[in-house]
Amino acid sequence: MLVTKGIWKNFGKLSALKDVNIEFKEKGIIAIIGPNGAGKTTLVNVITGALREDSGKINLDGKEINRLPPHARIRMGISRTFQIPRPFSNLTVLENIRIGSLFSGNSNKREIEEDTERIMKLLGIKSIEGKQAGKLNTEERRLVDLGRALASRPKYIFIDEMGAGLAEGEVISLSKLIKKIQIEEEMSLIYVGHVMKLVKELESPVAVFSEGSPIFQGSFEEVISNDEIIKLYLGDRYAKN
């Protein structure tokens, strides 16, 4: 189990995270939603070690991981993608995915090659394996970013906003892909985003973030029938009461 206890993170006067207490189970999907600027990406940054929290604790299976650098956290199974995908642009697609596996603590050469192949096939990027990542289109960059994160055999993977800017049909196929990944790779998958349609398709529990902390947790149906959240997303006049 991955648990945060009382996490605070300030940027100057702005508190991007305010006393965040949240638990992630070992298996399954959970969606974290909330309007832009709610602090979702900051939470991912803090959990993965890309940013240091100002206070609070992060526990993985009872062990405190706050002090660990990012490269140690991924070896413990915490992986992520980026809202704006960041593949290594001078490396090929294959090298990008291989790196995800190579430095994640697995030293079995054959397994590293197998994982790399499996992930490329799963994401449908095997055919472009020799292409330089800097020359890919946005969609391919997203997949390579995801592939790198997956190749580390994560126990927890945070997927940040993969659905933004997609058309309806693409959202459905992305949600299918996410579900398939979770089932085949058997990890805890945390989808972070604000595309409601995608969150609905995932049929997973939802945590709603607002102004730096989780204000609600429940099923998608509970979320969309909650007045507070409707106000948050659409403004006062859409709420029933």
Place this chain on the structure above:
Amino acid sequence: MKFNRNLKSFLILLAVLIVFYAAGPQFYSNGAFFETLAVFMILSLSFNLIYGFTGYLPFGYAAFFAIGAYGFGIGIIRNFGLVQSILMGGLFSLALGLIFSPMLKLRGAYFAIANLAAFEGVYYIISNQSLASITRGPYGISTSSVYNFQQTYWVSIGVLIFVVILTYLFRISNFGLALKAIRDDPLVASLSGINVGLYRSIAWLTSALFAGFSGAMFGWFLSFFYPESVFSINYSLFAIVFTIFGGAGTLIGPILGTGFLYTIYYSVGLFYPLYFTLIFGVLVILLILFLPEGLKKIISKYLKWEML
């Protein structure tokens, strides 16, 4: 497949280098040219290990070269023996690399400037009168007791071969892949499990060690040198310009770049001793303006070959 092709290029390169250095002096009997060419190839290849593989641009790089010459010279005047003195050249430089390593926390221009300042600092210490009992200060060091051109020449070629092998390993190994990833995006590299600080330090220290050896070879060849003979920013410029011109981050680039530009530099110096800094300077500016990525780019564009 790709691995085999790289291996083939590598073996051909080794053969070409050995034949060149063995046969060259038969056709053009200027030993000093071939010796200094080898020294600067080692220096460029060492510089490439840090700049080409990590993107750090140390303007004071010549400090490693100079301290290498001094490590060697101090060993010789204290009668530590030839091999021990050569090793001292490398180790002095390695130690300096360790002392400088906190600088790796700085980026871009800050790193370049800090490095330049550090160069001046080391120069000041070495040339200082009050340390003359160790360094001979401003009076210079003589290593003429071990002067033996043929020996210097072949040991230099040996060191060169060693750096070539090392650079090849950087190129084809997972370690090299990690450095490339760090260069692209250090944060993502770290989030992918790469210990960024450690990997950078390894590249930095290896680079310093071999720059030290190139300095030791130079000091041995000179047989007498003042602080100014080795503490010259010109040697930083040599390493930087030769490497970038050939193609940073490759194995063949720094070798080609040094071979080509140093030959020009040397001939200009022979034929037009008065203007040679000027002519060479103009040439370098033109090259950087019109060929910023060096021969690597031309070769991949026109010969469709990704340089090893």
